[in-house]
Amino acid sequence: MKKDIVIPKVEDLAIAIIPGAEDDLWDVYLLNLKPSPLSTVLINSTGYGEIEGEKVKTTTLRHFFDEIPPLSYTLIEPIQDKLFSLANEYWVSFVIDDLMYDKKYVFVHGSISKDHFTTVPFLEKKGVMIR
Secondary structure, three states: OHHHOOOOOOOOEEEEEEEOOOOOEEEEEEEEOOOOOEEEEEEEEEEEEEEOOEEEEOOOEEEEEEEEOOOEEEEEEEEEHHHHHOEEEEEEEEEEOOEEEEEEEEEOOOOOOHHHOEEEOOOOEEEEEEO
């Protein structure tokens, strides 16, 4: 039955978006704040919303990583700043101890800005982060 299905809670994981080397490109990172590695990591990224009154949805990109070591980070993808007017969604699935976890991180319209900067762990750079 549905009540018997165990849905584990995702903790100690974050997505961070940090200004890149070029003015119009930023970098998206997955941060593993756990003391154990993540395996079979799949990340789907997509943007959606409205631009000038028209509904817009970007192509869904899929990224796969065999393993992300404990207390580390990995670059997911670059993102153009013109997409910040959309909601940017990152759906992360991974395995720890033969149990599958997943969590959706959504940077809503207007949330990726210097007004929301924080210091990102491991990278020690300023950026926007969702835990």
